[in-house]
Amino acid sequence: MRIEVDLDICQGHGMCEMEAPEVFETHSDHVKILVDRPAESQRAEVEAAVQYCPTQALRIVEDDE
Template structure:
């Protein structure tokens, strides 16, 4: 599984962090950082994160 975040769309709301904290986090500047190839066992959490993103900036490949 590969996670792709369109950083042009992302406005750092951070909703994804609550759904998948193992994959998404906010850095010290309040910007989103993420693991682009998380373990497959986290798929459900990543799918939830993509669903709750208010700007639909998260996609999953594979």
């Protein structure tokens, strides 16, 4: 899986960092993805981060296998 962020709508609320601090880092008005291809063991945390993003700026893109 790969994570994408739409920086045009991200407002830096920090919900993603609260859910997956090893994957996301929040700045004053945007998020930085620290690990764009997190391990499968981090899937639950990443899915929660995507789900709870107030602006829906995050998405998971599944890798083609």
